[in-house]
Amino acid sequence: xxxxxxxxxxxxxxxxxxxxxxxxxxxxxxxxxxxxxxxxxxxxxxxxxxxxxxxxxxxxxxxxxxxxxxxxxxxxxxxxxxxxxxxxxxxxxxxxxxxxxxxxxxxxxxxxxxxxxxxxxxxxxxxxxxxxxxxxxxxxxxxxxxxxxxxxxxxxxxxxxxxxxxxxxxxxxxxxxxxxxxxxxxxxxxxxxxxxxxxxxxxxxxxxxxxxxxxxxxxxxxxxxxxxxxxxxxxxxxxxxxxxxxxxxxxxxxxxxxxxxxxxxxxxxxxxxxxxxxxxxxxxxxxxxxxxx
Amino acid sequence: xxxxxxxxxxxxxxxxxxxxxxxxxxxxxxxxxxxxxxxxxxxxxxxxxxxxxxxxxxxxxxxxxxxxxxxxxxxxxxxxxxxxxxxxxxxxxxxxxxxxxxxxxxxxxxxxxxxxxxxxxxxxxxxxxxxxxxxxxxxxxxxxxxxxxxxxxxxxxxxxxxxxxxxxxxxxxxxxxxxxxxxxxxxxxxxxxxxxxxxxxxxxxxxxxxxxxxxxxxxxxxxxxxxxxxxxxxxxxxxxxxxxxxxxxxxxxxxxxxxxxxxxxxxxxxxxxxxxxxxxxxxxxxxxxxxxxxxxxxxxxxxxxxxxxxxxxxxxxxxxxxxxxxxxxxxxxxxxxxxxxxxxxxxxxxxxxxxxxxxxxxxxxxxxxxxxxxxxxxxxxxxxxxxxxxxxxxxxxxxxxxxxxxxxxxxxxxxxxxxxxxxxxxxxxxxxxxxxxxxxxxxxxxxxxxxxxxxxxxxxxx
Numbered sequence: 001x002x003x004x005x006x007x008x009x010x011x012x013x014x015x016x017x018x019x020x021x022x023x024x025x026x027x028x029x030x031x032x033x034x035x036x037x038x039x040x041x042x043x044x045x046x047x048x049x050x051x052x053x054x055x056x057x058x059x060x061x062x063x064x065x066x067x068x069x070x071x072x073x074x075x076x077x078x079x080x081x082x083x084x085x086x087x088x089x090x091x092x093x094x095x096x097x098x099x100x101x102x103x104x105x106x107x108x109x110x111x112x113x114x115x116x117x118x119x120x121x122x123x124x125x126x127x128x129x130x131x132x133x134x135x136x137x138x139x140x141x142x143x144x145x146x147x148x149x150x151x152x153x154x155x156x157x158x159x160x161x162x163x164x165x166x167x168x169x170x171x172x173x174x175x176x177x178x179x180x181x182x183x184x185x186x187x188x189x190x191x192x193x194x195x196x197x198x199x200x201x202x203x204x205x206x207x208x209x210x211x212x213x214x215x216x217x218x219x220x221x222x223x224x225x226x227x228x229x230x231x232x233x234x235x236x237x238x239x240x241x242x243x244x245x246x247x248x249x250x251x252x253x254x255x256x257x258x259x260x261x262x263x264x265x266x267x268x269x270x271x272x273x274x275x276x277x278x279x280x281x282x283x284x285x286x287x288x289x290x291x292x293x
Numbered sequence: 294x295x296x297x298x299x300x301x302x303x304x305x306x307x308x309x310x311x312x313x314x315x316x317x318x319x320x321x322x323x324x325x326x327x328x329x330x331x332x333x334x335x336x337x338x339x340x341x342x343x344x345x346x347x348x349x350x351x352x353x354x355x356x357x358x359x360x361x362x363x364x365x366x367x368x369x370x371x372x373x374x375x376x377x378x379x380x381x382x383x384x385x386x387x388x389x390x391x392x393x394x395x396x397x398x399x400x401x402x403x404x405x406x407x408x409x410x411x412x413x414x415x416x417x418x419x420x421x422x423x424x425x426x427x428x429x430x431x432x433x434x435x436x437x438x439x440x441x442x443x444x445x446x447x448x449x450x451x452x453x454x455x456x457x458x459x460x461x462x463x464x465x466x467x468x469x470x471x472x473x474x475x476x477x478x479x480x481x482x483x484x485x486x487x488x489x490x491x492x493x494x495x496x497x498x499x500x501x502x503x504x505x506x507x508x509x510x511x512x513x514x515x516x517x518x519x520x521x522x523x524x525x526x527x528x529x530x531x532x533x534x535x536x537x538x539x540x541x542x543x544x545x546x547x548x549x550x551x552x553x554x555x556x557x558x559x560x561x562x563x564x565x566x567x568x569x570x571x572x573x574x575x576x577x578x579x580x581x582x583x584x585x586x587x588x589x590x591x592x593x594x595x596x597x598x599x600x601x602x603x604x605x606x607x608x609x610x611x612x613x614x615x616x617x618x619x620x621x622x623x624x625x626x627x628x629x630x631x632x633x634x635x636x637x638x639x640x641x642x643x644x645x646x647x648x649x650x651x652x653x654x655x656x657x658x659x660x661x662x663x664x665x666x667x668x669x670x671x672x673x674x675x676x677x678x679x680x681x682x683x684x685x686x687x688x689x690x691x692x693x694x695x696x697x698x699x700x701x702x703x704x705x706x707x708x709x710x711x712x713x714x715x716x717x718x719x720x721x722x723x724x725x726x727x728x729x730x731x732x733x734x735x736x737x738x739x740x741x742x743x744x745x746x747x748x749x750x751x752x753x754x755x
Contacts, residue, residue: 137583
């Protein structure tokens with residue numbers, strides 16, 4: 001990926017970190033979200049907001065419930081209870097005692113795109129076709145248009161090819177458009193997943209450990225790219241990430257989950273200094289040692 | 294997407310303009326293909342021309358020669374017509390099993406429904422209830438029963454069968470994998486049984502103020518089935534030719550197969566085809582990317598079924614009779630074998646599989662049996678062991694060429710061992726096609742271009 005000098009992050013509303021945020025500045029609002037798998041409470045009563053235009057990170061030790069929470073925003077898990085609103089539209093709401101959720105494809109259409117922790121591209125489809133599948137959600141032609149190949153359908157297909165090529169260009173994959181996704185190198189696959197998610201024209205991009213398995217220069221390039229997405233496309237980003245340099249360097253706000261509960265929330269600096277966070281990551285002894293030091 | 298033509302304007306005018314310019318571009322494309330891959334183009338041309346003239350050559354020349362001079366295993370009109378009937382079905386099942394990756398073991402049900410639609414709408418059968426309707430028919434105006442022309446019957450069959458496909462799919466397509474196969478298997482058993490047993494239907498119930506009282510109605514003709522069914526008359530609305538006899542039926546079948554190929558390929562190359570591919574690769578990821586998986590699978594199911602509807606209607610009209618015995622479970626398996634042998638996921642593979650298997654079943658095995666019978670009458674008759682032979686064939690294929698004769702590149706890669714073998718296999722296949730001169734997967738110009746251009750690229754970075 002070409003590393004471009006990134007403009008500094010736009011200044012966020014000053015009230016962002018104080019907690020008193022006006023409604024329209026919040027893109028995702030979740031209240032009391034709980035998910036139980038049998039006897040295990042994976043996510044417990046989580047209140048969590050994503051401000052519009054912000055890069056928010058969700059961190060926590062393994063098994064803290066980060067991916068489960070992700071999956072509830074995208075509609076693939078139905079929470080046991082709770083409410084999630086995206087851009088004014090309820091994704092999850094309580095109907096009586098049970099939570100009702102939109103289907104994943106409906107959530108995608110609303111404007112949430114995602115990538116996966118372990119890459120899930122359509123391996124034997126070309127890079128271009130992978131992106132075109134993402135673009136499908138906004139196409140209007142019908143199957144009968146495809147059968148008789150109406151001019152409108154053909155124009156739409158051409159427009160989709162053009163816009164998909166532009167997205168491939170954005171992630172520096174336009175020269176590999178015809179290559180099967182599974183034959184691309186690992187880093188390219190990661191970026192192709194982002195391009196595919198962008199093709200769904202999201203307002204919010206969910207990235208599940210995007211830098212996993214990358215070396216430090218790839219990681220740096222990807223971090224710059226994520227910043228660019230926010231400044232150039234006005235995207236909000238929710239990030240699950242284990243690489244603390246990435247999290248601390250990129251996030252406007254960090255939320256820490258442990259055993260399914262929010263244990264800390266705030267700016268990267270605040271979270272880093274929080275003894276509960278250190279305890280969750282390193283254990284009680286280390287936390288005490290840190291406090292003494 | 295045909296790169297040679299551009300769409301101008303909107304509406305039907307633009308559509309005709311586009312089709313016209315597409316057709317006009319074919320001579321140029323053909324010349325280009327001839328210059329680029331001469332041997333392949335010549336062989337393909339010979340194959341197409343040979344296929345087109347064979348039915349006539351056979352009826353005026355070869356049939357007599359084979360009968361009087363030297364017996365040869367040549368497919369006759371009936372066999373060729375059945376080739377087209379099964380080709381339509383295997384192309385349709387390929388949409389369900391090949392494109393969308395849904396295992397449908399009850400495909401024969403849709404074939405049966407199509408046949409009975411034709412039997413109801415083009416036979417004297419409903420005369421027994423005093424229902425007489427003749428429309429644009431070659432049958433006299435005073436005829437008993439319903440007599441609609443073949444094309445209308447075919448269109449009704451498509452609609453009815455697609456509806457049944459959707460009805461079956463709606464509750465079952467939430468199932469994945471094996472469960473879907475089992476439910477469709479049941480459906481394929483139930484439907485022919487229904488037709489067999491609806492010969493003395495007695496229903497009596499009250500629907501609001503209406504009292505429905507039907508007693509002992511022979512709806513489907515039971516074991517005897519329904520006959521006679523009107524033959525398909527051509528060219529358009531039942532005038533001119535009786536297309537039941539001689540090569541005409543073959544040409545009608547070829548015409549239907551051509552439409553089936555065009556429809557299947559257009560679907561495969563559309564957004565729907567991409568959605569099917571995505572579901573086949575990773576259903577969860579597809580759903581996350583905004584593909585409405587239930588609706589998309591349902592569409593594959595209903596559209597695939599409608600092909601069997603046309604095949605059933607054509608078969609009933611061609612044979613002039615239909616009974617439930619035609620629609621044995623083994624037909625479902627036979628069509629699936631055609632798709633798998635031919636190359637799952639590829640329209641041309643499905644076509645080749647149907648032609649090959651019908652040829653073996655209806656011409657080659659009887660011929661071999663007869664020759665063996667002439668020489669050594671005590672030896673077992675191979676025609677009676679046809680399914681044993683298909684089974685062995687299938688096992689051998691799965692061992693040595695699991696992707697089928699003309700595989701789609703995607704399915705080939707999915708079925709072969711991961712890693713370096715893929716690139717080798719792909720290279721090998723392209724090479725083989727060059728030698729044999731058979732259409733490679735995705736025979737159309739754009740497809741052939743991108744594929745041949747891509748192969749070396751892929752082997753490079755593997």
